Amino acid sequence: MSTAPFTPWILGLTGGIGSGKSAAAERFVELGVHLVDADQAARWVVEPGRPALASIVERFGPGVLLDDGQLDRGALRQLIFADPAQRQWLEQLLHPLIGQEIFSYLAKAETPYAVYVSPLLIESGQYQKTQRILVIDAPAELQVQRTLARDNTSPEQVQAILKAQLAREERLRHADDVVVNDRDLQALHDEIDRLHHFYLTLRGGQP
Numbered sequence: 242m243s244t245a246p247f248t249p250w251i252l253g254l255t256g257g258i259g260s261g262k263s264a265a266a267e268r269f270v271e272l273g274v275h276l277v278d279a280d281q282a283a284r285w286v287v288e289p290g291r292p293a294l295a296s297i298v299e300r301f302g303p304g305v306l307l308d309d310g311q312l313d314r315g316a317l318r319q320l321i322f323a324d325p326a327q328r329q330w331l332e333q334l335l336h337p338l339i340g341q342e343i344f345s346y347l348a349k350a351e352t353p354y355a356v357y358v359s360p361l362l363i364e365s366g367q368y369q370k371t372q373r374i375l376v377i378d379a380p381a382e383l384q385v386q387r388t389l390a391r392d393n394t395s396p397e398q399v400q401a402i403l404k405a406q407l408a409r410e411e412r413l414r415h416a417d418d419v420v421v422n423d424r425d426l427q428a429l430h431d432e433i434d435r436l437h438h439f440y441l442t443l444r445g446g447q448p
């Protein structure tokens with residue numbers, strides 16, 4: 242008998258900063274779909290006591306820690322989006338660890354399909370482990386506007402993050418499905434509901 246871990250049918254969900262990935266992901270969860278989020282996994286792998294946090298402090302100094310020993314995410318964000326070499330170092334450290342967390346969690350899926358949401362699904366190559374790719378797309382001005390309204394950050398910082406991500410056209414080239422999220426949240430939910438029914442049909446109701 243095979244002891245290989247169960248691999249579910251995975252929908253990769255991606256989009257640039259502030260495009261509405263998390264809002265789309267929340268809707269999939271409301272529909273009862275098993276979901277795992279790369280941004281969440283990126284938090285788990287740097288919790289106090291995890292070896293990756295020690296490596297980060299060794300490289301960047303104690304200034305990247307808060308008083309309670311947690312990672313100061315704002316401080317690290319400033320450092321890595323100001324210097325591509327530092328960002329690449331951090332990605333090389335964290336992406337394999339994030340990948341391990343993600344795929345062990347996805348293996349627990351008991352729904353006809355599972356969703357893996359990641360801002361860097363294409364850039365990291367992890368899209369190759371998914372069966373289908375859904376891109377949440379929004380015009381850059383809207384991405385910036387929504388991110389500024391959500392986060393305590395500056396327009397310059399959002400532009401630096403946008404620049405570190407794949408160009409919109411390149412991401413769209415990989416898409417099997419696209420939702421243009423330029424209307425209200427109800428319109429986004431309606432699109433996700435429609436796609437959910439389509440994915441269930443594609444899976445033929447298989448567990």
Ligand SMILES: CC(C)(COP(=O)(O)OP(=O)(O)OC[C@H]1O[C@@H](n2cnc3c(N)ncnc32)[C@H](O)[C@@H]1O)[C@@H](O)C(=O)NCCC(=O)NCCS
Pocket residue numbers: 257258259279280283314315317318321328331332335339359360361402405406
């Ligand atoms: C720099 C960090 C500490 C900033 O944390 P913060 O809480 O401010 O942001 P959060 O993690 O929620 O990310 C917010 C958004 O920033 C963008 N972003 C994050 N990391 C990257 C990156 N390496 N390259 C491009 N965009 C990124 C994404 O759009 C993401 O959704 C954090 O983003 C991080 O650890 N990044 C490196 C790990 C990584 O590549 N994560 C992306 C998912 S695999």
Ligand SMILES: Nc1ncnc2c1ncn2[C@@H]1O[C@H](COP(=O)(O)OP(=O)(O)OP(=O)(O)O)[C@@H](O)[C@H]1O
Pocket residue numbers: 256257258259260261262263264265280360387388390391422423424425426427429
């Ligand atoms: N259609 C919409 N109408 C109004 N607000 C929206 C819409 N879609 C998303 N938002 C809001 O815009 C902000 C950014 O959306 P969200 O957090 O889902 O983006 P994201 O792609 O996950 O971003 P990040 O890559 O930074 O994690 C959030 O505050 C969200 O509630």
